[in-house]
Amino acid sequence: MDEGKIGNIEMICLLVNAIACKAFFTSIAAVVEKVGTAGWYMTMISAAVSMGVFSLMYMLIKAHSGKNILEIYDETVGKKAGKALALISCLILFLSASITLREFTDATNVYLLHETPPGFIVGMFILAMTVVCCLGIEGLGRLAKLLSYILLFNFLVVMILSYQRIEIYRLYPLLGYGLGNTIKNGIVRSSAYGEIILAGVFAKALNDTKDAGKIGYRSLILGGLVIAIILFAVIASFPYFIAIELADPLYIMVSLVQHGRFFQRVEVIFIFTWNLSTLIGLTAIFYGAINCYCHAFNIKDKKPIIISFAISIYLTTLIIPSISIVLDYVVPNLRDYGWIGFYSPIFIAWIMWFFFKRRKQTYYEKN
Amino acid sequence: MRRISIALILFVVVLLSTSCFDAHEVDDYAYVTTVGVDKGIADKWRFSFQITNMRTGGPKEGSGGKEAPEHVTITIDAPDFFHAANVLDTSLARTLNFRHTKYIVISREIAENGDFTETMGPIIRFREIRRTAGVIVSNTSAQSFIEEFNPKIGISMARLQEGLMEQSKQTGFFPQIQLKEFYSTLKSNYKQPIAILAGVNDFSHLLPQKAENDTQKKELGKRIAGEIPRKGGNTIEFFGTAVFDGDKMVAELDGYETRIMLMMRGEYSQGVFSFSDPLKPELHISVNLRQRRKPKIKVQFEDGNPVINIKLMLHGELLAIQSKIDYEESNKIGYLETVMEGIIKKEAEALIDKAKELNTDFLYFGTHVIRNFTTIQEWEKYNWIEQMENVKAIVDVDVRIRGTGTMIQTSPVKGVEVEGK
Numbered sequence: 001m002d003e004g005k006i007g008n009i010e011m012i013c014l015l016v017n018a019i020a021c022k023a024f025f026t027s028i029a030a031v032v033e034k035v036g037t038a039g040w041y042m043t044m045i046s047a048a049v050s051m052g053v054f055s056l057m058y059m060l061i062k063a064h065s066g067k068n069i070l071e072i073y074d075e076t077v078g079k080k081a082g083k084a085l086a087l088i089s090c091l092i093l094f095l096s097a098s099i100t101l102r103e104f105t106d107a108t109n110v111y112l113l114h115e116t117p118p119g120f121i122v123g124m125f126i127l128a129m130t131v132v133c134c135l136g137i138e139g140l141g142r143l144a145k146l147l148s149y150i151l152l153f154n155f156l157v158v159m160i161l162s163y164q165r166i167e168i169y170r171l172y173p174l175l176g177y178g179l180g181n182t183i184k185n186g187i188v189r190s191s192a193y194g195e196i197i198l199a200g201v202f203a204k205a206l207n208d209t210k211d212a213g214k215i216g217y218r219s220l221i222l223g224g225l226v227i228a229i230i231l232f233a234v235i236a237s238f239p240y241f242i243a244i245e246l247a248d249p250l251y252i253m254v255s256l257v258q259h260g261r262f263f264q265r266v267e268v269i270f271i272f273t274w275n276l277s278t279l280i281g282l283t284a285i286f287y288g289a290i291n292c293y294c295h296a297f298n299i300k301d302k303k304p305i306i307i308s309f310a311i312s313i314y315l316t317t318l319i320i321p322s323i324s325i326v327l328d329y330v331v332p333n334l335r336d337y338g339w340i341g342f343y344s345p346i347f348i349a350w351i352m353w354f355f356f357k358r359r360k361q362t363y364y365e366k367n
Numbered sequence: 368m369r370r371i372s373i374a375l376i377l378f379v380v381v382l383l384s385t386s387c388f389d390a391h392e393v394d395d396y397a398y399v400t401t402v403g404v405d406k407g408i409a410d411k412w413r414f415s416f417q418i419t420n421m422r423t424g425g426p427k428e429g430s431g432g433k434e435a436p437e438h439v440t441i442t443i444d445a446p447d448f449f450h451a452a453n454v455l456d457t458s459l460a461r462t463l464n465f466r467h468t469k470y471i472v473i474s475r476e477i478a479e480n481g482d483f484t485e486t487m488g489p490i491i492r493f494r495e496i497r498r499t500a501g502v503i504v505s506n507t508s509a510q511s512f513i514e515e516f517n518p519k520i521g522i523s524m525a526r527l528q529e530g531l532m533e534q535s536k537q538t539g540f541f542p543q544i545q546l547k548e549f550y551s552t553l554k555s556n557y558k559q560p561i562a563i564l565a566g567v568n569d570f571s572h573l574l575p576q577k578a579e580n581d582t583q584k585k586e587l588g589k590r591i592a593g594e595i596p597r598k599g600g601n602t603i604e605f606f607g608t609a610v611f612d613g614d615k616m617v618a619e620l621d622g623y624e625t626r627i628m629l630m631m632r633g634e635y636s637q638g639v640f641s642f643s644d645p646l647k648p649e650l651h652i653s654v655n656l657r658q659r660r661k662p663k664i665k666v667q668f669e670d671g672n673p674v675i676n677i678k679l680m681l682h683g684e685l686l687a688i689q690s691k692i693d694y695e696e697s698n699k700i701g702y703l704e705t706v707m708e709g710i711i712k713k714e715a716e717a718l719i720d721k722a723k724e725l726n727t728d729f730l731y732f733g734t735h736v737i738r739n740f741t742t743i744q745e746w747e748k749y750n751w752i753e754q755m756e757n758v759k760a761i762v763d764v765d766v767r768i769r770g771t772g773t774m775i776q777t778s779p780v781k782g783v784e785v786e787g788k
Binding site: 036037110111112113114115116117120124127128131167169172173174175176177178238239240241242252255256258261264 | 373376379380383388389494497498499529533547550551554555556557734735737738740741742743744745746
């Protein structure tokens, strides 16, 4: 399949949606439960940690011009170990897509489509993801850019409209459950930005793989900004002891918009943003997982894999019996330990390259 | 082949998107506008539902040529809210829908017994209930309030219900309390809940013209809902505030107290202040008073107790001077401002004393005190909601009369008998 090329802005749109779409669901309440009123700047700590890890990945990409991170794994740790690292990335991306899709399904079920079976919602969503994946990274990038401007506009509109609910006193006590706790959680929950590894996975789709650096940093800044704005708005709109109760605080916040008798019930704008952003974000993650898998097993034709992955994600999304299990076990574990899956392949590859390959590489380059 | 498969996929998508499991027609539902709860007889609680009669959208005629009412009130005794709604569906041939519910009414008895969280509290979990619904404590039973909660003068019920809430901004005689606010303050550790106090006026407080003077003469603003001396128009009225400690109603505030409370919370918009003319006390002066900006509140601690400095900043516009004294003059207007400042300061101090006596922070001081704490653990350990009685409050009022209406001075009335008056 011809992968095609995408522009830098298209890649940024893909990555920002992949990072930020999870903030539309239960993660906000989980953050407030962990760090209280400090949630809005805790996420900036997470973004900073992710930037650190991304810098390591960028060093690898810069040192291996024209290669994506999966090829770099092979080169730095060897073919077999590289395959293992690619499979770890595949697994974590697959799980991330599956869990976020489950959150999306439960939120849709609770607030919008009460009687529709979850299987139908998941099925339709995966169908859309599959169609976009079949068009390849080029189609996905174009779609992401096309919709992102509209999504950004909608996002800003709902945030501005929600200003009347914002009370600054709700941000106090400023340190939440303590600065130490905030920093600790900020580091652990850096997996919220783990999808940044897609910048490395899709590096070859860029006109120059070295562009991955600025794309990655900009995506992390924008994604962090979007998540921080959402957290700030939610924390300033609901007291911390109420925010932790809500299944989807952002949706509730938007549903409270009421400017006079006529301008109210604007949550439809939010639902539009919520759906499309999740579609772009999850498709990117899903396609990233497929890329990792195809690379690991050296598969050229992705189409059969797309279909088998679609069936697998359908099953894993629906295998969890209830929303309580999703909230109590699945999402917290992904957020707390997800960094191992997202970042450990990068750490391993970087250590191998830095201590064993770098000097040799420099020597070859010089001669 | 590729084109055929894409066309096939699109065909399937279109086919699946034509409808969904949640598709319903508008008339599948009975839309509830107001929900109320009282103590039950046949079962634990008595729930009342005011339902919009959608047949009145066309010609206002029911069966037999009679005018169909715009709403129907249905009452049922049940152990809980959802059970009641579900059982009622069996007699309606429609499903009760709460997406357009504007008010939740609890009877005073329920409020005073602290039964809100048991009866209506759980409904916040329900997706159909909008958190923007108003919360009312009715001086009468919720059932009788809901039965009377419809327009007697020519506006639609929806307009009446929306419009009533808006009057809080025009008068300041009752607070604008929505379910999300009420619910969060129930669980709050920095403020305590209040609700709109409402009642049904049977018009008995307006004595006939030839009757003897009312021995229990009360200022208009010092009354509460259901006691306003008036006749005609809607029987229901919103006036005053129900104050809660947790989920238990512990006090009520009259119209004047409610205004001062709103000013201190920064929620006051405007209202007409009428007070005795300082130079002719038997006559009144009316001023339209607006909150210039949110009050400046500073908190400091002395011996572990909070000292709260409150500065209220208000703008006024003269509406009426019964005495015809030239208060518009620049040297007299300052005097009038000082008098008003004194009245408001006295009322504010009395209200703070009331809050301290009840040990209930309905004035939202906690939202300022919390800024002195750095972590949630420290704040929760301090336990603000038990500290209101230890507060020392210093009130400062700044009133500026910026307008004198359409007149810049008052000329005396001329006449043989009235000359010189």
